[in-house]
Amino acid sequence: xxxxxxxxxxxxxxxxxxxxxxxxxxxxxxxxxxxxxxxxxxxxxxxxxxxxxxxxxxxxxxxxxxxxxxxxxxxxxxxxxxxxxxxxxxxxxxxxxxxxxxxxxxxxxxxxxxxxxxxxxxxxxxxxxxxxxxxxxxxxxxxxxxxxxxxxxxxxxxxxxxxxxxxxxxxxxxxxxxxxxxxxxxxxxxxxxxxxxxxxxxxxxxxxxxxxxxxxxxxxxxxxxxxxxxxxxxxxxxxxxxxxxxxxxxxxxxxxxxxxxxxxxxxxxxxxxxxxxxxxxxxxxxxxxxxxxxxxxxxxxxxxxxxxxxxxxxxxxxxxxxxxxxxxxxxxxxxxxxxxxxxxxxxxxxxxxxxxxxxxxxxxxxxxxxxxxxxxxxxxxxxxxxxxxxxxxxxxxxxxxxxxxxxxxxxxxxxxxxxxxxxxxxxxxxxxxxxxxxxxxxxxxxxxxxxxxxxxxxxxxxxxxxxxxxxxxxxxxxxxxxxxxxxxxxxxxxxxx
Numbered sequence: 057x058x059x060x061x062x063x064x065x066x067x068x069x070x071x072x073x074x075x076x077x078x079x080x081x082x083x084x085x086x087x088x089x090x091x092x093x094x095x096x097x098x099x100x101x102x103x104x105x106x107x108x109x110x111x112x113x114x115x116x117x118x119x120x121x122x123x124x125x126x127x128x129x130x131x132x133x134x135x136x137x138x139x140x141x142x143x144x145x146x147x148x149x150x151x152x153x154x155x156x157x158x159x160x161x162x163x164x165x166x167x168x169x170x171x172x173x174x175x176x177x178x179x180x181x182x183x184x185x186x187x188x189x190x191x192x193x194x195x196x197x198x199x200x201x202x203x204x205x206x207x208x209x210x211x212x213x214x215x216x217x218x219x220x221x222x223x224x225x226x227x228x229x230x231x232x233x234x235x236x237x238x239x240x241x242x243x244x245x246x247x248x249x250x251x252x253x254x255x256x257x258x259x260x261x262x263x264x265x266x267x268x269x270x271x272x273x274x275x276x277x278x279x280x281x282x283x284x285x286x287x288x289x290x291x292x293x294x295x296x297x298x299x300x301x302x303x304x305x306x307x308x309x310x311x312x313x314x315x316x317x318x319x320x321x322x323x324x325x326x327x328x329x330x331x332x333x334x335x336x337x338x339x340x341x342x343x344x345x346x347x348x349x350x351x352x353x354x355x356x357x358x359x360x361x362x363x364x365x366x367x368x369x370x371x372x373x374x375x376x377x378x379x380x381x382x383x384x385x386x387x388x389x390x391x392x393x394x395x396x397x398x399x400x401x402x403x404x405x406x407x408x409x410x411x412x413x414x415x416x417x418x419x420x421x422x423x424x425x426x427x428x429x430x431x432x433x434x435x436x437x438x439x440x441x442x443x444x445x446x447x448x449x450x451x452x453x454x455x456x457x458x459x460x461x462x463x464x465x466x467x468x469x470x471x472x473x474x475x476x477x478x479x480x481x482x483x484x485x486x487x488x489x490x491x492x493x494x495x496x497x498x499x500x501x502x503x504x505x506x507x508x509x510x511x512x513x514x515x516x517x518x519x520x521x522x523x524x525x526x527x528x529x530x531x532x533x534x535x536x537x538x539x540x541x542x543x544x545x546x547x548x549x550x551x552x553x
Contacts, residue, residue: 081134083125083551090526090545091117098429100530100541102466102509105419106180108166109189109412110140110147113429118143118545132156138165147189157200164190169237169257170308172325172349177361177452179468180418182327182345183257183308184235188414191233193220201241201253212241222261226407227440231264232274234282234303249316255309258285259416261405262303272404278302304402306331306409323349329367331397342369343399345418359454365420366447370397373476375484382486389486396476396483399444403483408440420446420470427498430537434498437477443499445473460516466509472536474499505534522549 092099098113110120124138132155140148152161167190170183180187197216203209220233241253262282263274273281280286281302310327327345347363374391375382382388400409400421409416413425422443424436436442448470455463473479478497481487489495507530514525524547532539 081126081128084123085550086122086547087550088120088545088547089118090543092541092543094539094541096537096539098539100532100539101419101507102530103528103541103543106185106187108147108186109414110142110145113426115143157198157202158196159199160196162194164192165195166190170255170310170327172312172323172347175347175349175361176464177349177359177454177466178347179363179365179420179448179450182329182418183259184416185418187419188411188416191220191222191411193218193233201239201243210243212243214239222264223412227267228272228405228407229265231261231405234260234262234279236283245316251314253312256307257310258305258307259409260303260305261409273302304405304409306400319354321351323351329399331399343367356456357453358456361452363450364448365418365450367399368445368447368473370399370445370476371395375486379484389490398439398475398477398483400441401439401444401475406438406440410440415441420448420468422472431498435478437482439475439477441475442478443472443474445475447471460514462513464509464511466507468507470505470507471502472499472505473502503535505532505536507532523547
């Protein structure tokens with residue numbers, strides 16, 4: 057711990073000395089430290105999740121340092137870099153070049169795909185949130201909406217694409233990340249006081265090394281197949297992926313409505329997840345996240361947020377494909393084949409859509425690793441995401457209690473049904489509750505769980521230097537576990553230009 061303090065202080069001093077007197081645009085260095093306590097042997101849900109993967113389940117003390125620097129070379133060209141480290145865990149480190157509204161960055165840089173922008177009150181995007189450490193990647197994007205020519209500045213678009221690498225320590229070693237999105241927006245703010253947008257977000261894993269040491273398809277041609285969602289020859293089914301798509305794919309379609317109400321604004325966002333073409337094209341909306349946010353800049357209650365979240369259906373309980381055992385519709389108990397989408401899991405990439413132990417998406421999709429804090433080991437049927445059938449109701453608020461005190465509250469009530477694989481003892485099986493009336497399953501019948509957080513940030517000064525005093529109180533209650541804890545910290549702004 058003392059060595060880490062010395063490293064952070066020396067690094068900040070070096071940056072200040074090397075940059076002082078130059079024509080930099082902005083630079084900041086901060087150091088924070090604090091303690092965490094809990095009634096159980098692990099920290100409550102919101103003290104750990106949606107925090108860039110930097111907080112460990114069993115963390116008791118922390119020392120954190122952050123450095124950010126921005127330099128504008130011309131009116132169009134800007135260079136930015138930054139980094140963050142907590143208890144020797146480097147959770148952020150990037151360098152980026154910006155040309156007008158385009159950005160090219162390499163490294164670990166936090167970003168969110170899906171959901172209302174700059175929303176600190178959500179449970180998390182169904183595509184990419186801030187629950188895990190950012191994956192090291194090369195990313196090119198148009199960050200802000202730009203008008204499409206010949207549309208009278210009414211139709212706008214933005215988008216991005218990235219290429220990265222997952223970690224080695226997972227079921228399939230070092231798979232490749234492919235990620236892209238495109239958004240279109242109808243901007244009628246001047247004409248009618250609203251904007252409406254639609255987006256498609258696609259995330260995929262491919263390549264990597266299997267447990268047997270085999271290299272999975274990872275050529276440029278394979279990349280093109282992944283990027284376009286095309287199939288692969290049947291001769292390598294079971295090695296490279298299913299016959300209808302190479303690798304592990306997921307994504308969301310979403311729509312956002314932004315309405316002006318005087319000085320206030322109302323934002324409504326709807327996200328629909330998919331795992332394959334069938335899930336993307338399925339019209340009846342049974343699995344979705346809907347968020348409604350009211351922004352009131354002139355009120356003490358600055359923001360109010362409501363969210364409903366449901367992923368129980370997943371194209372139904374029918375097994376995904378016919379097998380030697382289940383051939384007819386009667387074998388599938390009258391359900392259509394093509395069900396059990398099993399969000400964020402994959403039969404080959406058994407670590408799922410996780411990075412360094414955290415799901416990249418919404419943390420209400422519980423991982424097996426997290427469940428071991430409060431459950432005895434149980435059959436997870438080779439899936440890391442052991443709870444992806446969820447119904448949840450969520451409320452959040454942002455309150456400016458005084459000029460110097462900002463409060464944030466989060467309250468989430470969830471009903472957790474586990475996975476189809478857990479209910480039927482396998483994604484391609486009809487056992488479990490189908491054949492055994494006494495079958496035991498940790499999520500059987502749906503387990504209720506409540507997560508809450510109250511956070512306060514107080515701005516003050518110490519020795520005429522800006523200081524932030526921070527307190528987070530979290531409580532989890534329900535049929536899964538009960539736990540109460542808090543984090544107390546202080547942040548020093550060592551330099552700012």
